[in-house]
Amino acid sequence: xxxxxxxxxxASLAAGAMAAAGPAGDPDRGEQLYQACTDCHSLDKNxxxxxxxxxxxxxxxxxxxxxxxxxxxxxxxxxxxETLDKWLTDPQTFVPGVKMFFHLDNAQDxxxxxxxxxxxxx
Numbered sequence: 438x439x440x441x442x443x444x445x446x447x448a449s450l451a452a453g454a455m456a457a458a459g460p461a462g463d464p465d466r467g468e469q470l471y472q473a474c475t476d477c478h479s480l481d482k483n484x485x486x487x488x489x490x491x492x493x494x495x496x497x498x499x500x501x502x503x504x505x506x507x508x509x510x511x512x513x514x515x516x517x518x519e520t521l522d523k524w525l526t527d528p529q530t531f532v533p534g535v536k537m538f539f540h541l542d543n544a545q546d547x548x549x550x551x552x553x554x555x556x557x558x559x
Contacts, residue, residue, distance in 0.1 A: 459522065460545045462552025470550050477539070480558050486537065492516050493555040508534030521551045
């Protein structure tokens with residue numbers, strides 16, 4: 438009985454941790470959703486916004502050939518699941534004074550785009 442109770446407790450804790458981390462991302466769907474970003478971004482060249490190839494794991498505002506806002510350059514953010522999720526939720530709230538205004542309201546959409554950037558846009 439104690440083993441069963443410990444198993445149930447461990448399973449509950451694991452499920453809670455997974456829920457807190459947010460939904461799992463689908464890079465295939467993320468690639469499709471990323472098309473909405475291509476009005477301002479591309480993977481390989483700067484446009485209205487900076488290029489995204491290699492963005493995952495990169496320090497925000499660090500590409501030498503793009504004119505970032507002072508707010509983003511001084512943010513000391515490194516792009517990972519957590520920071521990209523906050524950014525895509527509301528960039529103006531996450532880093533006041535940045536240029537970007539586009540956001541994704543749906544948590545699954547954000548997770549999918551992040552998975553695409555992490556896994557396919559290296």
